Amino acid sequence: MASIVRLPLPIDRHWDWQRWAACRGMDQSAFFHPPGERGAPLRAREERAKEICAGCPVREQCLEHSLSVEEDYGTWAGWASGSAAP
Numbered sequence: 001m002a003s004i005v006r007l008p009l010p011i012d013r014h015w016d017w018q019r020w021a022a023c024r025g026m027d028q029s030a031f032f033h034p035p036g037e038r039g040a041p042l043r044a045r046e047e048r049a050k051e052i053c054a055g056c057p058v059r060e061q062c063l064e065h066s067l068s069v070e071e072d073y074g075t076w077a078g079w080a081s082g083s084a085a086p
């Protein structure tokens, strides 16, 4: 579980990078698996998410954020939780 005590302060410069995220405004279900998703459907969804992340201009900030708050779920910066580091 992500630790909310590690979240950045509610100051816009800590979150501003998200304005340029390739996933901004997208359906976030591409980045988080639904309950019970396994096997080929899981891999296909993660690959779609990773393709989006590959072209994201704030991938480095996204990865830094996800590591700092210890995100346990989702695909962040092309790194799906439970997979090897990008």
Ligand code: SF4
Binding pocket: 021, 022, 023, 024, 031, 052, 053, 054, 056, 057, 058, 059, 062, 063, 075, 076, 077, 078
């Ligand atoms: S790297 Fe991926 S998850 Fe992170 S902001 Fe960009 S598109 Fe979104």
